[in-house]
Amino acid sequence: MFKHILVPTDGSPLSVDAVVRAVSFAREAGARITFFCAVQPWPKMYYGEGAIFDPHLPASFREAMQCTAEDVLHDAERRAREAGVDCDKLTLLSEEPYQAIIEAAKRSECDLIFMASHGRRGVKALVLGSETQKVLTHSCIPVLVHRSEA
Incomplete structure (x- = not known):
């Protein structure tokens, strides 16, 4: 059914749990995985006249x-290799992680996005927002959401 799965991860405990579940899912489905991490660019800053700024900071931050x-x-790749699941890794620079996730899935020609969700509801979900919700709303590629109570 699914042959190539994009698994976004940021290294958080919730995300690591989703990686573990995705590896198991991929092994059972006979699919391969592309692990993805969105890299945030240097935050936009607005300075008044005479602001002191080290021009090396953006490059250091990006690095x-x-x-x-x-x-x-690397940790996600290790987990997949130990389970015998073929995988690749990808990063993209983006201010909007949900857009980067969708772009990564398209570039890698994935047929499924497997990602975590906190399962927040009500005001918390509204205030905190959700990259998962944004991916669900904007992606043409199917999304499997691993919900954790953590």
Whole structure:
């Protein structure tokens, strides 16, 4: 049925749980996985006249974010390899993680996005927002949501 699954991860406990479940799902389905991590760019800042700014900070920030993403993806890859599931890794720079997730699924020609959800309801969901909800709303690719009570 599904042959190539995109699994977004950020290294959080909720996300790691989804990685574990996705690896199990992929093994049973005979599918391969592309693990994905969205890398946030340097935050936009607005300065008044005379603001002091180190021009090296954006590059350092980007490098630190990329290293963190690689660590997260390496852990996911290790879990898949131990389970005998073929996998790839991908990062994209994006201010909007949900857009990057959808773009990654398209680029990798995935036929399913497998992602975590906190299962927030009511005001919490409204205030905190949800990348999962945004992916569900905007993706043409099927999305399987792993809901955790954590």
